[in-house]
Amino acid sequence: MNEPFFDDLTEAQATAVRHMDGPLLILAGAGSGKTRVVTCRMAHLILSGIPSANLLGLTFTNKAADEMRQRLASMVPLDDIWLSTFHRFCSRLLRHHAALVGLSENFSIFDTQDSLHALKSAVEGSDSTIIHYTPAQIARAISNAKNDLLGPDEYASRARSPLSTVTAEVYPLYQQRLLSSNAVDFDDLLLYTAKLLYENPELRQQLDDRFRYVLVDEYQDTNLAQYRIVRALSVDHPNLAVTGDPDQSIYGWRGANVRNILDFEKDYPDASTVTLEQNYRSTPNILQIANEVISHNVHRKPKSLYTDTPAGNLVRMVNYATNQEEAQQIAAGIAGLIRSDKYRAKDAAILYRTNALSRNLEHALRDEGIPYQIVNGVEFYKRKEIKDVLGYLQLANNPQNDIAFLRVINTPARGIGRKTLQRIEEFSRSNHCPMLAAIESEELLQSFSSRPGKALRQFVADFAAIRVAATSLVEELVGLVLSTTGYADQYKNSDTEEDGQRLANIQELLTAARQYDERNPDATGLDGFLEQTALVNDTDDWEVEADKATLMTLHSAKGMEFPLIFIVAVEHGILPHERSRDDLMSLEEERRLLFVGITRAQRELQISYVTHRDYRGKVRRAIPSEFLAEMPVHDMELLTSEPTSHRRQSESRDSRANNEWENNEVFADYIQDDPRPSQEVTESSRRPDLPNPVLTTAAEMLDDHGPSAADRRAEPISPDLFELGMLVNHPDYGPGKMIALSGSSDKRTATVQFLNPPQTKKFRLAHSLLRPIASP
DNA sequence: TGTGAGTTGATTTTT
């Protein structure tokens, strides 16, 4: 083969690209040029004469699919190629074969919110009681079951724990609800497809034959359902290529099973394996941190990324006083770099564990005048006003969709209240008909008194008009919904900013509808549009080209890269997340998440944590993440913006109990009264010649012991925060490790082994100046 | 039936 793109490939990469028939495993480390390899391979297949219609590429995000398509299109002429997410692939397949799984082809796709409503209403309509568990917990359990391909019956036979017993009771009810609404949830898309392929051998064979070459991206994130689907399509033509990186498996909580990739060679004994470990993205300094962090995972195949580029700058670990300061200074730092012309706004990304952490950062960027885009704020299609309008379309497309019915029947308010709804529900249940059909029945309508009866008749008439238009262009249909229902009026007569935003969103929905119409002139129709609204997410309209800084979660960052990366809130309870602390497997997943974040960075990486964090409405003392203690700090630049001599001194504070740190008022007070000249800080940081504004070196964390204890008086801290093996810091003795703990409450005593000079000391925790650095 | 205040309770990550 003599395709031009072979020139730029390394030997390992070229091997993967050249591979054509038979199973192939590409173990691709972060930044090893995987996407390139994958697209080159597809191009190679096409240029070798394989019709593109025989290729199937499955990804997890639309963005990955789009990127692949674009790159591929730039290499070879493309006409008919199936490159999409798992969910979209399944959705399309199911539309064609809906009857085989008991659905009609116009089935609705419930998002998480809709599913939860369905679940609640299923429980309400039964005599089953769910004690001790929230619908969300049960929904989660059902989702897990589906990802493991367990139907209600199989699940019930295995239910043992209290939660699963309750779930076993609810699961069939929920499933009935979905079925009677002619709807599926996200998990059903996979489950039904897997079922379809297993129960219909001829169909399976036919699809296997059509999709001769299957490629799966991010294979480490596949769950059992996806695994089965992929395998079913690779029986007669086992030309299955999978790529992935076990170290980047971060969706275990969603049922992803790393074993799928680890066992690939067992599943396909004749598989070829290509390992890509050379990194083309990051500097050696960044890679060193990444390698070091990930090496702490026990359940792992050892692997090490390397590169031959110049070392680059040291990775920075920064301690800020508060989250506000963290945000401001990062924004100021980015602003400085932009002014210095070294970087542009689009080069920077700020990554965090949870979406809730984005708020300060947004404010700070706005204050600095840095344009930014935020990935996955409140997703567009999940906003109330959008879901309301879409509800009409969903109901028009699938009149059985009771969840959509319930959403729109009294939106905007038409005087159809709880009592009326109850009767509709009863009628619908006893007559086994959808709610919309119920209110179209004279029998029910006549039983109502004049007011609700009239309102219902009006709705039926209005909706009939909408339904007639269901076959026209989507934009027209949305327009018709708006004009018939007067939905937008409630926002028009208001001048609050929020309502203005809602109006704007509705406008944008019209735009989205028009774009859809333009792109799909042959009209897959309403189905296709609704599918899109259910299956896209905000990562997908992330603008690559825009010169804007990016804010997003560590999860969404997977697959991306930026010259400048800031990872914030690397703190105990946040990263690793509260709920992942106890269990080794999830703790390791958290570590991989951090690894993913680190390996996004091309040139500069900063990792930060704060001393006080305002989170969930409370200001609390934050503890640095244990992961920080796993980093090779001697090869990093350690900074703090909280000079210890500035710590607040107050006698009265000592008398307060040790759990004072939980007391929100005390710390709100602490922060407001902080004597530090925050104004000046901001000013100085505006200077372009100071890319690292106001940060003083935090020697205290390591070699230097900082000012003496007399110089400061730390606020009390709960002894409960200390654990055996934890790394701690003492103002006079420096860093050390907790080697023993005894006593309780006020008398709780710790024995600490200090490093430099080596010595052992005992402390009463309630009164000591010891502070945790990290857990073992 | 609709509204608004007040309470409660939950809070990861996403197709």
Added chain:
DNA sequence: TCAACTCACA
């Protein structure tokens, strides 16, 4: 913090 839900009142 914030959204969902409850409850009292118009």
